[in-house]
Amino acid sequence: MWSRRQGRLRPTVCGVEELRRRRREREAALRKARREQQLVSKRLLRNDAPEEAGEGCVAAILGETEVQQFLRQAQRGTEEKEREGALVSLRRGLQHPETQQTFIRLEGSMRTLVGLLTSNQALLQLEAARCLHELSHSEQSTVAEACLPATSYLLTYLSSHSSDFIELCLYTLGNLIVESEAVRRQLLPQGIVPALAACIQSPHVAVLEALGYALSQLLQAEEAPEKIIPSILASTLPQHMLQMLQPGPKLNPGVAVEFAWCLHYIICSQVSNPLLIGHGALSTLGLLLLDLAGAVQKTEDAGLELLACPVLRCLSNLLTEAAVETVGGQMQLRDERVVAALFILLQFFFQKQPSLLPEGLWLLNNLTANSPSFCTSLLSLDLIEPLLQLLPVSNVVLTVLCNVAEKGPAYCQRLWPGPLLPALLHTLAFSDTEVVGQSLELLHLLFLYQPEAVQVFLQQSGLQALERHQEEAQLQDRVYALQQTALQG
Amino acid sequence: MQLPPALCARLAAGPGAAEPLPVERDPAAGAAPFRFVARPVRFPREHQFFEDGDVQRHLYLQDVIMQVADVPEKPRVPAFACQVAGCCQVFDALDDYEHHYHTLHGNVCSFCKRAFPSGHLLDAHILEWHDSLFQILSERQDMYQCLVEGCTEKFKTSRDRKDHMVRMHLYPADFRFDKPKKSRSPASAEAPGDSGERSEGEAMEICSEPVAASPAPAGERRIYRHRSVSELFLKPVLNMCSVLRILGCTWAAALLILNSERIPSTICFGQGAARGFKSNKKKTKQC
Numbered sequence: 001m002w003s004r005r006q007g008r009l010r011p012t013v014c015g016v017e018e019l020r021r022r023r024r025e026r027e028a029a030l031r032k033a034r035r036e037q038q039l040v041s042k043r044l045l046r047n048d049a050p051e052e053a054g055e056g057c058v059a060a061i062l063g064e065t066e067v068q069q070f071l072r073q074a075q076r077g078t079e080e081k082e083r084e085g086a087l088v089s090l091r092r093g094l095q096h097p098e099t100q101q102t103f104i105r106l107e108g109s110m111r112t113l114v115g116l117l118t119s120n121q122a123l124l125q126l127e128a129a130r131c132l133h134e135l136s137h138s139e140q141s142t143v144a145e146a147c148l149p150a151t152s153y154l155l156t157y158l159s160s161h162s163s164d165f166i167e168l169c170l171y172t173l174g175n176l177i178v179e180s181e182a183v184r185r186q187l188l189p190q191g192i193v194p195a196l197a198a199c200i201q202s203p204h205v206a207v208l209e210a211l212g213y214a215l216s217q218l219l220q221a222e223e224a225p226e227k228i229i230p231s232i233l234a235s236t237l238p239q240h241m242l243q244m245l246q247p248g249p250k251l252n253p254g255v256a257v258e259f260a261w262c263l264h265y266i267i268c269s270q271v272s273n274p275l276l277i278g279h280g281a282l283s284t285l286g287l288l289l290l291d292l293a294g295a296v297q298k299t300e301d302a303g304l305e306l307l308a309c310p311v312l313r314c315l316s317n318l319l320t321e322a323a324v325e326t327v328g329g330q331m332q333l334r335d336e337r338v339v340a341a342l343f344i345l346l347q348f349f350f351q352k353q354p355s356l357l358p359e360g361l362w363l364l365n366n367l368t369a370n371s372p373s374f375c376t377s378l379l380s381l382d383l384i385e386p387l388l389q390l391l392p393v394s395n396v397v398l399t400v401l402c403n404v405a406e407k408g409p410a411y412c413q414r415l416w417p418g419p420l421l422p423a424l425l426h427t428l429a430f431s432d433t434e435v436v437g438q439s440l441e442l443l444h445l446l447f448l449y450q451p452e453a454v455q456v457f458l459q460q461s462g463l464q465a466l467e468r469h470q471e472e473a474q475l476q477d478r479v480y481a482l483q484q485t486a487l488q489g
Numbered sequence: 490m491q492l493p494p495a496l497c498a499r500l501a502a503g504p505g506a507a508e509p510l511p512v513e514r515d516p517a518a519g520a521a522p523f524r525f526v527a528r529p530v531r532f533p534r535e536h537q538f539f540e541d542g543d544v545q546r547h548l549y550l551q552d553v554i555m556q557v558a559d560v561p562e563k564p565r566v567p568a569f570a571c572q573v574a575g576c577c578q579v580f581d582a583l584d585d586y587e588h589h590y591h592t593l594h595g596n597v598c599s600f601c602k603r604a605f606p607s608g609h610l611l612d613a614h615i616l617e618w619h620d621s622l623f624q625i626l627s628e629r630q631d632m633y634q635c636l637v638e639g640c641t642e643k644f645k646t647s648r649d650r651k652d653h654m655v656r657m658h659l660y661p662a663d664f665r666f667d668k669p670k671k672s673r674s675p676a677s678a679e680a681p682g683d684s685g686e687r688s689e690g691e692a693m694e695i696c697s698e699p700v701a702a703s704p705a706p707a708g709e710r711r712i713y714r715h716r717s718v719s720e721l722f723l724k725p726v727l728n729m730c731s732v733l734r735i736l737g738c739t740w741a742a743a744l745l746i747l748n749s750e751r752i753p754s755t756i757c758f759g760q761g762a763a764r765g766f767k768s769n770k771k772k773t774k775q776c
Contacts, residue, residue, distance in 0.1 A: 023548065026548060026551060027544055027548060030543075030544045030547050030548065031540065031544055034540055034543055034544065035537075035540075037535060039543060039547060041547040041550040041551050042550065042551075043550050043551075043552075044552075118665045120592060120593055120604050121592075122585075122588045122589035122591075122592035122593055123585065123588070123589070125588075125592060126588060149661060152658075152659075152660045152661055152664060153665070155638075156606055156607070156610070156666060157606050157607075159606070159607035159608075159609055159638065160591060160592075160595075160606040160607050161591040161595050161596075161607075162587060162588040162591040162592065163587075164584060164587075164588060165588055165591075165592075186659050189657060189658050189659050190637065190658050190659055190660060191637040191638050191639050191640065191658060193639070194637075194638040194639025194640075195638045195639075197639070198638055198639075213550075225534075257549075261546060265534070268531075268532065268533060268534045268539075269533075269534055270531075270533070290500065293500055294500065294501075297497060305545070306545065306546070306549050309542040309545065309546070310542075310546075313532075313539070313542070316529075316530075316531075316532075317531050317532070319529050320529040320530070320531040334506040335504040335505065335506060336499075336505060336506055336507050337499065337500055337502075337504060337505075340496050340497075340499045340500045341500055343492055343496060344492065344496065344497070344500065346490065347490045347492055350490040351490075353545070355541035355542070355545070356541065356542060356545075358538070359538075359542060362530065362532075362538075365529065365530060366529035366530060368527075369527040369528050369529045370527065370528075370529065371509075372509035372510065372512050373506050373507055373509040374507075375509070375510075376507040376508070376509045376510045377506075377507045379510070380507050381493065381495070381496060381499060382493040382495070382496075383493070383496075385491075385493075386490060386491060386492050386493070389490050389491065390490065402525050402527065403527045406514065406518055406525065406527050407510070407512045407513075407514070408510075408511070408512050408513035408514055408515070409513060410510040410511050410512075410513065411510055411512075414510070438525075440523075441523055441524070441525040442525075444518075444523045444525075445518060445525070448515055448517060448518055449515070449518075477521075477522035478522050478523060480522075481522055481523070
């Protein structure tokens with residue numbers, strides 16, 4: 001049967017170096033694709049049962065006559081094993097783009113395959129579905145579009161009772177969705193949203209993970225904000241999605257990852273975020289963040305950032321909604337453990353995934369910007385020094401410190417004395433205008449609310465540090481103002 | 490990056506919010522040339538800020554990151570046969586058997602043996618093909634429900650329903666689970682354009698004698714319409730179930746319960762069933 005996890009690598013064939021090289025290549029390709037707004041990735045379920053391993057890594061490309069022959073055998077063979085075997089051979093051949101092209105160009109081939117997909121022979125049905133799945137993995141949109149006749153059946157089978165089969169249909173749908181707008185244009189009127197809303201009540205983890213995948217592909221579509229997200233928000237899907245993200249014994253990481261990404265695509269499209277806040281998204285995500293921070297302390301699991309990333313993004317974007325400011329919204333996220341959890345995650349990113357540090361700091365900014373409570377937590381939990389350690393990573397550190405300092409003398413008193421001033425003197429030595437500009441803003445607030453800092457600033461050659469920038473157009477006004485303040489102080 | 494030791498303890502302790510320090514802003518803080526304003530920032534979908542995280546997500550989808558441990562093999566068991574009467578399939582893996590059972594025996598019409606992928610489609614089929622009361626009612630009101638999940642439209646005829654599904658839902662005109670009811674002619678061909686594949690369900694549908702429960706052909710239907718309700722009480726099985734239908738449950742469901750082939754858990758006969766009808770038939774299931 002199909003493996004319930006992602007595909008398998010073959011360590012015997014490819015060494016570690018080779019894997020790393022391939023990963024670097026793929027990463028570069030993905031970055032390029034994203035910049036061109038063509039980021040498409042698919043998930044392939046492929047079972048390499050032992051009896052097939054003998055075939056080696058590469059299956060043969062099939063020609064037109066062979067494809068026809070296998071189809072005929074599958075359709076009209078007398079022995080069930082023979083029919084099944086024919087489809088297995090076809091499926092292996094369809095791993096090749098050339099065979100896929102041959103298949104779709106053959107008249108009646110899809111019709112036959114759909115006939116087999118909808119037959120009452122269970123194992124034939126499965127093999128036919130696997131053939132479709134191989135086709136769905138193609139990077140040619142013509143192949144995806146050739147699968148259009150099958151979509152109504154794939155949707156129908158989502159309400160069947162065979163969880164393996166449902167899982168397969170979902171991954172196939174997810175792959176087809178991401179490849180072609182024509183497929184999406186057909187699937188929406190065919191009722192994919194209600195079908196998914198019914199299917200999400202399945203108790204099977206593998207089905208849920210597959211559903212999350214398919215939904216995430218649907219939500220990434222360019223036309224999603226106008227054409228897809230509104231009907232998803234109108235369905236029961238958001239409530240179920242949030243349920244899958246609730247921490248507890250039932251939380252499954254693979255499932256949670258998919259739905260967290262789904263939520264991210266919905267939220268950053270900004271279609272109707274207050275609705276999600278109304279469903280308790282902020283408190284669910286906040287609790288999940290706490291759970292993640294607990295998990296990173298306990299396990300060496302390198303996969304946690306896959307879940308942490310979308311959770312951070314969702315929280316950050318939701319916090320910008322005006323709805324948060326109402327009594328309901330604000331009550332959902334006041335727990336100062338969120339700040340503690342965030343720093344634990346920042347440390348985790350520092351060690352395992354530094355590229356996610358800016359996203360973590362973004363959340364910190366959004367938490368502290370309008371919240372005296374969270375700013376106070378930063379101070380009372382002694383987090384200023386750890387925060388300063390992240391200065392080389394991102395300017396947002398300075399922004400967060402400004403968020404704290406701008407709240408007045410009570411806050412600046414707690415920032416002083418301490419490592420803040422030496423850190424600022426250090427950043428003033430940078431040539432990056434952005435960094436220096438933020439440092440000047442922070443100095444201004446510090447001087448205003450904590451005048452004793454001025455003396456120490458002067459003693460530590462602060463003026464010289466300022467002078468470096470007095471010719472810089474973007475900085476000179478502020479440099480001058482600070483020089484005046486310092487000299488008068 | 491060093492964290493204060495008390496932080497983990499704080500995480501483990503209960504929820505709470507710090508009593509915020511008093512906020513006291515001086516207007517000079519925001520005075521020119523200084524321009525800092527504390528504000529939350531939002532990023533839209535395509536923003537470059539998301540590039541790194543997006544790339545990680547896609548690497549995961551492409552299975553490069555996660556080194557998956559060996560997946561356990563499909564557990565094999567000693568070969569066993571399917572227990573359903575008349576089925577001689579043999580299996581050596583439970584997953585295969587599960588799929589076979591659900592496909593072939595899961596949602597099977599007890600009248601014509603046709604198998605359906607879901608309970609929803611089976612129910613619609615039974616109603617439309619094997620329920621004479623449905624036929625009667627459908628002459629007066631729209632009874633043919635759209636088969637697409639989530640669509641509540643109903644139609645006068647199955648033809649109208651098909652047109653709706655094709656036009657509005659872009660379903661194929663030869664959608665396999667919405668075949669029009671065939672006449673009684675023997676060896677009726679499948680709908681034109683079918684791939685001609687044979688399957689167990691299809692074969693039985695074509696050649697078997699219709700079970701007594703099947704609705705009568707058009708001629709008899711007209712006669713039923715003219716009978717009075719009291720006359721309906723005199724007729725055996727067919728009419729008992731029609732009465733039950735009037736009383737709130739489907740005849741088809743009643744028959745099924747009597748046959749015990751498929752017992753929907755939601756069937757409830759209500760109190761009326763006992764009150765208005767005295768019969769020497771087997772007691773129907775009360776809810």
